[in-house]
Amino acid sequence: MAFSLAAGAAFAKTPYHDGTAEVITPTDKNHPLGEIVSGYDFRKAMIRDVQDDDFANPAMLVADHGEELWDTVDGSAGKSLSQVFEGCAEVPLDVVGSVYPRYHNAAGKVISLEQVINMCRETAMGAKPYKWESRDMLGITAYIRMQARGSRVNVAVDGPAAAAFERGKELYYTRVGQLDMSCAHCHEDNYGNYIRADMLSQGNINGFPLYRLKWNGVGSTHRRFRGCMKNIRATPLPYGHEDYVALELYTAWRGNGLKVETPAYRN
Amino acid sequence: MAKIKPRVKVPKSAAAGDIVEIKALISHPMHTGRAKDKKGNKIPRKIINKFVASFEGQDVFTANFEPAVSANPYIAFPFKASKSGAFTFTWVEDGGAEYTASKKMTVA
């Protein structure tokens, strides 16, 4: 795939360009890249400055909504998510944001944070599940992941998670759609290069759910995956599809070591 | 429509004479009236058109917003601390609905 490397000097610098980005060296020797960099460092100051200020970042408004829901009693069991969640999630609250998607013992498979929240709502609260991309689900996942903000992404891909990891890896490198491209073509082969006027990042998901200027709102990783596939003129999978959960696990692994930035701000 | 909820930063305390920075952010789509929905129908204009900061009942700063102001409008502005008191922040929406927030500041 031929992408031309635009002259960096013609554009204002990003930390990735000028070498001030935080660069993580992968600990897993099977990692395909020699350096891991957050999407934050591929953006110019105008965008980074917003994420740095919780009073300027509109993603915080969605996290605030999630915080309200967290303590709200809902469903037939008369409980709030805050009362039951750690039991459902199988890990402490301040770790959830750095380890999900995760192999879940009760579910018997790798599941995403959205799925464990709905499992919790249905079984422990007797409440209706949230729709995947609803403001409620985005709010609560943003709020929960934010409790791990600043800690390092650390998803497990071995043991019972290995099958989902392999599936996610396969998807990452599979060409799809009319444009016949895979995730790797942009995010592995061409990060740091420009596609039209956008500098491509490595496609790490350490800031999700996040606010995108393109969306004028907050969205999940599955929304992002679906959007990419639509751009490649492929048929997107439905929200919550197990292939997207696998892809989420795999892309999270590619960013192991990065700081959790939820709720991030991107273009 | 999403619930309208503000996020405001006012320092809890300041020394008399300090110029402090106040930040205010509110959730709002700021529909310009130009965009269309999925069916092709124009989404009517509905924006926050004014933000007023008042201190101890006196208006100290007003921002008038046009549709060119981004969704989830943000405003930051200075204020000279002189005495302790309460701020009231008011956002006015097209059609007259108002959203408010209050914050106190102690001035030594």
Added chain:
Amino acid sequence: MKQTKQFSTISRRQALAMLGAAGVAAFAGVPAYADGAAVAAKIKGLTGGKSVGEGTIELDLPEIAENGNAVKVAFSIDSPMTADNYVKAVHVMADGNPTPDVASFNFTPAMGACSASTRMRLAKTQNIVVLAEMNDGSFKQAQATVKVTIGGCGG
């Protein structure tokens, strides 16, 4: 990247000529409002055709905005902000948007300083004009160009 603009005096004659000559770059260091007839008209409406004077208006605008949906626009105007000498109002205009008005701000001496920061939508690369009105009825202005790129892959 911050752009700082210190605006020099425009005489009344120059101001009127600018208003009447859309598309003609006649003055050193003062780009004509090639697409900015609407902005020029708006300024005329606010100033009543008065000359727009000198003073420092520091504009904090990106040189290149990666997305036009939320472009930072901030300014800071050097003023004592006392009851006798303060900035009364500041108008922000964009000459390449469907309509030129972005926002206006009313200041009082209680603020102690004259500055503000918000985010605006820009339809394309264009000039941003900031016009300040003093309590004595005089005006000053500054402008800068913001390049807007349309990116945002990924749905």
